[in-house]
Amino acid sequence: MKRLVIIGASGHGKVIADIAVRNGYEEIVFLDDNESIKECAGFKVVGKTSDASRISGDKIIAIGDAKIRERMMHKVKTVSLIHPDAVISRRVEIGEGTVVMAGTVINSDVHIGRGCIINTGASIDHDCNLGNFIHVSVGAHVAGTCSIGNGTWIGAGATISNNINICADCMIGAGAVVIKNIKNIGIYIGVPAEKK
Ligand SMILES: CC(C)(COP(=O)(O)OP(=O)(O)OC[C@H]1O[C@@H](n2cnc3c(N)ncnc32)[C@H](O)[C@@H]1OP(=O)(O)O)[C@@H](O)C(=O)NCCC(=O)NCCS
Known part of the structure; x- marks a missing residue:
């Protein structure tokens, strides 16, 4: 069983x-x-x-x-779990202990590390590299060719524009729109996102 x-x-x-x-x-x-x-x-x-x-x-x-x-x-050694109603390219790598919720779309050539949460209705576009222990919250969108550092949390409905790098351990507030690289740890909110 x-x-x-x-x-x-x-x-x-x-x-x-x-x-x-x-x-x-x-x-x-x-x-x-x-x-x-x-x-x-x-x-x-x-x-x-x-x-x-x-x-x-x-x-x-x-x-x-x-x-x-x-x-x-x-x-603890963990498994990864992917909801059958997630749409995931055949060219996606997903690490141990990561969960992918219903309604997500993950496009080609994306790497997602260990212990991540790709939450309900989120999307991650082509050529992104997500580190470990990242949370992409419900309805958040990461556009193509982004890189997100370990432990960063992308809040509900936030958008990360294409070609953006975000360092480790950041909090991107709900609804924020990130249009510039983030190099320093912190909480970033608003449109366009600024350090809180
Ligand atoms: C960004 C965040 C972490 C800030 O939390 P906090 O430090 O407790 O902040 P506060 O609630 O004390 O708010 C401080 C100020 O920032 C503003 N603020 C907080 N979150 C904001 C957001 N996402 N966008 C714009 N402004 C925000 C508040 O209105 C408040 O403004 P004021 O000082 O003018 O009254 C939090 O609001 C947030 O967005 N969390 C994400 C939650 C989420 O996405 N959950 C998803 C689960 S799947």
Whole structure:
């Protein structure tokens, strides 16, 4: 029986559970450190995050915080999950522990690293290079030939114009439009995006 252990009984975890069902997982369980959470999306919470290496099954980390996700991925081997209703070019590389949600479009010659979240309805166009632990939020768009550094979070509905480089550990606010390279860590908001 195909079994998935989802680490993090969160809203994000619920969405991952749906993707898992669509990928043929017959048994799904959650781990979470909050003992008051007994179930998530109808699936049982069977232990804490520290149980991850002991429990059998494929594993995925459903924790939005990139630093926590990264720390956990040092300890746990994870699978990647792709919603069957994502449109993904045959020339895309997707790293371990990355999830791709429904309605995303990822075009040709894109590399996406480990532990990333490509969220519902996001798009990543041709020749982009995304590092590790990046979150491209719901409805965000990354145009062609962009490069995004490790741990950067692109907020909901944000747009990254083509040929843009964004360094590691940045936060791009919801709805921002990035039209210049970002070389310094920070929070960037607005149209065009400026450092907050
Ligand atoms: C950018 C962001 C991180 C800032 O959060 P914050 O530091 O807590 O900022 P605050 O809410 O205290 O707002 C501070 C100021 O910035 C403004 N601001 C915040 N987010 C903004 C945004 N995305 N675009 C434009 N202005 C924004 C606020 O209106 C406020 O302005 P004011 O000082 O004139 O009143 C956050 O607002 C954001 O956009 N998060 C993204 C959430 C998201 O995309 N989630 C997706 C989940 S899939």
